[in-house]
Amino acid sequence: MGKIAVTLQQALARRERDGARGGVASRVLAAGNGWNVADLLCTFGPRDPSFEERHDGVCIAMVVAGSFDYRAAPGRELLTPGALLLGNTGECFECGHRHGPGDRCIAFRYAPGYFERLAADAGLAGGQLNFRCASVPALRKLAPLIARACVATSGASSEGNAGDESERAESAESTENGTGARQSAWGELAVELATATLHVAGALTHAPAPASATARSRVAQIVRLIDDTPGAPHTLTNLAAAAGVSDFYFLRTFQQVTGVTPHQYLLRARLRAAALRLRDGDEKIVDIALDCGFNDLSNFNHAFRAEFAASPRTWRARGGALRS
Template sequence: MGNISADLQQALAQRALEGAAGRMLARPLAGGNGWTVADVLCTHGPRDHPFEEQHGGVCIAMVVAGTFGYRCAAGDALLTPGALMLGNSGTCFECGHRHGAGDRCLAFHYAAAYFERLAADAGVAAGTLAFRHARIPPLRSLTPLIARACTDVAQTDRMSRQSDSAWNELAVELAATTLKAAGALTQPTRAESAAAWSRVAQTVHLIDEAPQDAHTLGSLARAAGLSEFHFLRTFQRVTGVTPHQYLLRARLRTAALQVAGDTSRIVDIALACGFNDLSNFNYAFRQEFDVSPRAWRSRTRGVSRARVRAHTA
């Protein structure tokens, strides 16, 4: 997704050049009473040992680049771009990069009491607050939030100033959307074999490196070394979505950042992101973001102009 993935690749290249050990860097983006959000960039790879930590509060982390394995009391999961990593307050967890180097997440942390208030306002019963799943797969309801967050990171980088109010709104929306999505998941996170994770991780990297390419079920299955039937089942079990759904959302996230970030014609962005024509792109974009590409551009630029005025005031 534009600079989001490029920054990770640059950090991995720098690590390789220096011959340094993998490390995790967390850059605070914004925070308030009961919540914080950080840009977390990790350069661990297959040769690094998995690292163990403990969630100090409730954690909802947007995966925006790379893949990694995540293990917690709720289960094991391969985290891919577009998914959410879930963590309950006070629980221990382990992250590892056995199947690929590096990842980047936008991690939202909530104090337990604050998260309980958000859940109560969203109509969630107090006894059902603990996440029963390790992750939320890359669902349609998450795409607009993740695209907005990535756009905010890019704008923050350009203006070197954080907008706490915008991030606060996003933190509240993310909590409500996550609680709703988690409640709709009826099956616990299912553990798959290491070989399955490896095949899917390689496929995800292939898509994310060039979402505009003409990927098909057949070409992706051949790259994974599986029949189309077994690849489809394996990919869906590991990621929570079908290959087509993952590819479509990867293209739409990329397009959303380009629509918001430059002045290219929307038709040119659509074609460059792998869509065959403008009408299909407009339909898919509206289905995913609930607005047209033109309205998305207007909305994000309106927010950007407001932040520039605040920055120069």
């Protein structure tokens, strides 16, 4: 995930170096009438206790780095990059990191009345407003939205994270006033994400049988391996061997825990990494494709266009879509 994951690793390294306690750093990226979006950087790890909170509105959080256990009324899930965390208004939830330290999320929060209006505009019945599942896996139709949010978050980070409270307050006030193309773009993304999630979550009516703690732990280890080295020559066999199980058992449990197959997860991890590198620099497209694990430029172009509805060259020209 490029700079997104690097920032998380740097925060974890600082915690380890300084012997500091784990925590969650929240940075507001944009806000409007009835919605806001924040960059959440968590440095809790396996030695830290799980923590319980309450959703004060509807929450749809994109997991963009790391992994963690999430427990809410609809169920318990291991959340991995590309997945969505879902939260209903007033619902208590618990997060934990027994499988590995740290995660980073881009969290969209909606006031209940605003979310209800979005649902009505999308033609969804009121009974669908409460999510019946705790998460949505890393699906292709959601990938462009997540990539756009990652690009915008990386851009915001490069403009400076460390402003004082008055600077952050001034920034939040300007976003609520609706000024700036960036805030308008974030608002559009908030609407698109809400509508897409309502449709996808409404279709997920048959939840799989819960995976064991051992299965979740094995999958979490492999997810981190893939995210750390998306360009490596991963195969079902060597990933299963790394998890210490057979190919069949690994394929079944990986899909059960993450909602996608190992191949689908690996492909999307590679495409996310490529999308951010295209935006961040002037490297040759063919070099990015090869570094990210694609055997040739033709395959990369085809997969990229299928995932993001744009060629790599067009994506780069547009600056990743959410630039001011």
